[in-house]
Amino acid sequence: MTKVTAQMSVSLDGYYAGPRHEGDGSWMESAEAAAFFRVTRWATDAAAWRERQGFAGGESDVDSEIIAESFASAGAYVMGRRMAEGGEVPWGDEPPFRAPVFVVTHRPRAVLERQGGTSFTFVTDGVQSAVDQARAVAGGKNVAIAGGGSLVRQVLEAGLLDELELHIAPVVLGRGLRLLDDDLRLPDKQAIELTPTRVVHTPRVTHVRYSVNGRAPLLLDDRGSGGGPVEVFTA
């Protein structure tokens, strides 16, 4: 059965990149990129990622197996506009996805056909539509939300996400673009509950996979003294 999944590399303080690069200068040399490179290094050193990029070598370890697994489980991708535009040149003629990619954007654009099974379809009628179009062609595999962070937040907030996997790199960045930022609009005293379903850890990164249970009110309790939880009225 098709699940809508997202996986993202983040720092211990929740950033997937440094402060957003604006204006002049090379993104590759920006603070945004330097932090992104740090949190994703576990992946770029892995054989499974390198093979998708057309690079030789790399580590064939549990981190690499996790990358191979997530590529293999995805039948289609949904991607944010900024990520798609940023990747268009570096990904080249044979992008690593090898599956249809649906880009959420406000700008209509013709489908980009690439080699190796990757295509980019530009969806202008919203996230739900992009997820539905991806599901229709996923062939029973998962719809993977490729990022960036704001798209993952939108999908989580809309209740469309079934599974979230974080790859937590052991580094504190102190600033940057946060995956679970506080523009996630939840009502007062309401939260999104998850259940951890798998934890895999290596010295380089901690992989924690969650199934998303959905919205629930935050409960007051009596700090364990025996009276049990008391529901808080949401404001």
Added chain:
Amino acid sequence: MTKVTAQMSVSLDGYYAGPRHEGDGSWMESAEAAAFFRVTRWATDAAAWRERQGFAGGESDVDSEIIAESFASAGAYVMGRRMAEGGEVPWGDEPPFRAPVFVVTHRPRAVLERQGGTSFTFVTDGVQSAVDQARAVAGGKNVAIAGGGSLVRQVLEAGLLDELELHIAPVVLGRGLRLLDDDLRLPDKQAIELTPTRVVHTPRVTHVRYSVNGRAPLLLDDRGSGGGPVEVFTA
């Protein structure tokens, strides 16, 4: 050998409590408390925590063992002023620490002697002094930074922290008081590197322990294509 340690329960998005409770109304009924109760519920249901609070029962499971272990390893505590004042009444005559507690504050105050081995010493000459005073009486055990979050950030930022353990509750809160907030002042393209030393996971919480390696520059790299990392000049 005495280590300076901190451990904190946080949500998946890094919050240890809800938005700060200000002004009128009961803290116990605030959004700050409701979120705090959620992220700490794994602990308040544990036998080892309940015993320290004088409550009966609770779960004798791996979560409880982790609480017992952190109480047993602490020879002295350092605590922020707001946490100390907030706990003074609920902790009562026999607080759960059973060791000397050094409170970082700007307000001079006489030592509070409590039953069961807990005392509160109010330190007005800074975090380093509080850590030094705690180390002197820790008897070779650890100096535990009890919180709150802003004190943990200060200790981490000052390079005084040897070990950090996060208890990550499977919930997204969307707002509140964040342990690793962006008031952590790191220079541009510099990060704090850590090494994960232990991961223990249950359906209720994921415990990740790190040793803190210290500051390091963020490196540019070539995304794995073979040229190896290139150091970025820090601004």
